[in-house]
Amino acid sequence: MTVSQQVFLRDSMRRLNLTRDVFAARIGVKRRALDTWLLPEGSQEFRTMPEVVSRFVTEIVQNEGLLQKYAQSAQSGPLRDRIAYHGKHQLLSVDQFTRESVEDLFRIADQMQPIARRQKVSRVLEGAVLGNLFFEASTRTRVSFGAAFCRLGGSVCDTTGFTFSSMAKGESIYDTSRVMSGYVDAMVIRHPEKGSVAEFAQATNIPVVNGGDGPGEHPSQALLDLYTILTEFSRLGKLLDGAHIALVGDLKYGRTVHSLIKLLALYRGLKFTLIAPRGLEMPDYLLEETGKQGHTIVQSSSLEEGLVGADVIYATRVQKERFAAEEIEGYTPDFQVNKAIVDKCCGPDVIVMHPLPRDSREGAHDLSVDLNHDTRLAIFRQTDNGIPVRMAIFAVLLGVEGLVQHSLRDVTWSPPSHIGPDDSILHDMD
Ligand code: CP
Numbered sequence: 001m002t003v004s005q006q007v008f009l010r011d012s013m014r015r016l017n018l019t020r021d022v023f024a025a026r027i028g029v030k031r032r033a034l035d036t037w038l039l040p041e042g043s044q045e046f047r048t049m050p051e052v053v054s055r056f057v058t059e060i061v062q063n064e065g066l067l068q069k070y071a072q073s074a075q076s077g078p079l080r081d082r083i084a085y086h087g088k089h090q091l092l093s094v095d096q097f098t099r100e101s102v103e104d105l106f107r108i109a110d111q112m113q114p115i116a117r118r119q120k121v122s123r124v125l126e127g128a129v130l131g132n133l134f135f136e137a138s139t140r141t142r143v144s145f146g147a148a149f150c151r152l153g154g155s156v157c158d159t160t161g162f163t164f165s166s167m168a169k170g171e172s173i174y175d176t177s178r179v180m181s182g183y184v185d186a187m188v189i190r191h192p193e194k195g196s197v198a199e200f201a202q203a204t205n206i207p208v209v210n211g212g213d214g215p216g217e218h219p220s221q222a223l224l225d226l227y228t229i230l231t232e233f234s235r236l237g238k239l240l241d242g243a244h245i246a247l248v249g250d251l252k253y254g255r256t257v258h259s260l261i262k263l264l265a266l267y268r269g270l271k272f273t274l275i276a277p278r279g280l281e282m283p284d285y286l287l288e289e290t291g292k293q294g295h296t297i298v299q300s301s302s303l304e305e306g307l308v309g310a311d312v313i314y315a316t317r318v319q320k321e322r323f324a325a326e327e328i329e330g331y332t333p334d335f336q337v338n339k340a341i342v343d344k345c346c347g348p349d350v351i352v353m354h355p356l357p358r359d360s361r362e363g364a365h366d367l368s369v370d371l372n373h374d375t376r377l378a379i380f381r382q383t384d385n386g387i388p389v390r391m392a393i394f395a396v397l398l399g400v401e402g403l404v405q406h407s408l409r410d411v412t413w414s415p416p417s418h419i420g421p422d423d424s425i426l427h428d429m430d
Pocket of ligand 1 (some may be wrong): 137138139140141142212221356357
């Protein structure tokens with residue numbers, strides 16, 4: 001087997017669209033045994049699956065693959081060509097993905113996990129330079145894109161804010177983009193205006209990734225959010241088709257939910273409950289698009305009613321920087337997702353997500369910290385997933401995804417077994 005056991009099994013379940021329970025029954029093993037085979041190698045309860053199981057799973061996947069071969073022939077070819085934006089290897093919108101191509105990207109992200117978890121290193125992007133251009137505040141997107149590029153062997157140059165860029169001297173987006181293209185091999189751009197990253201992309205032939213364009217889109221965030229949902233559902237034995245997703249908060253200006261609802265809509269028969277303070281509702285065009293794809297949309301102004309039966313609660317911060325302070329009140333306390341309301345409305349296998357940052361200031365009423373020790377809170381597993389997903393994006397856009405598996409070497413240093421103080425409770429959950 002050229003990939004890890006965990007990647008092989010996850011990939012097989014995804015291709016067959018089976019939950020862990022059904023997959024275990026299909027291959028005739030106990031769910032508990034399958035769970036131990038799905039743990040990361042090196043974790044305490046990890047077990048190697050018998051060779052006969054591996055051969056059997058390969059056989060089933062290949063047969064299913066043959067059946068689907070003709071149906072999928074239209075989607076063949078390198079992933080970066082299938083997701084290209086106007087013929088260029090750029091990632092500007094989640095509209096570039098189909099369900100098949102997004103799951104292909106996630107198979108590559110799975111292969112990146114040993115690197116993201118500091119078990120292996122790779123140098124497939126050695127010599128390549130990333131330009132990180134962030135004209136708006138960021139911690140996660142800027143640093144995780146940079147770290148993802150470095151973990152593939154590349155290096156990073158960055159500039160933050162308008163003040164320290166020549167845009168402060170009146171330089172146009174076109175000139176900045178063309179100049180940067182002479183210095184770096186790929187760019188990630190965050191800019192406060194919707195559509196601005198597409199303008200950068202027009203002025204260059206190097207890969208450009210949209211790191212957030214005002215209230216427009218945040219495709220890499222939505223990709224890592226979907227990857228997190230699928231990974232958590234796999235652990236919980238759930239399928240995304242037919243799931244109930246509650247999106248809570250600023251759905252008007254929150255670009256992460258704009259990208260996420262479009263990506264989720266690639267699946268079948270979802271129920272979306274949209275819970276927003278007055279004036280911050282999801283834009284109509286997204287409601288129309290999602291409705292046309294056969295999903296159920298319920299809009300609610302009551303958190304308590306809207307969360308009942310949810311499989312995923314996705315909370316967002318009020319994007320105060322995008323409107324005048326007096327225009328909208330923001331969250332009142334009854335919009336706060338906290339332990340009491342999650343306990344009251346949802347079951348033990350709900351997952352609570354947030355793109356972060358959460359606004360921890362008094363009176364903000366953003367996602368409560370009282371869920372921090374609750375395993376249903378997935379926000380740090382979500383941020384950790386930013387690395388393998390962003391590594392996969394770079395590997396695909398730069399055409400090196402096929403080289404990663406054979407480039408892996410063991411790490412030479414000793415990373416801590418749990419990177420966060422609360423992670424030990426969750427260790428081996430994956
Ligand atoms: N989720 C997100 O975009 O975070 P940053 O603003 O810190 O990049």
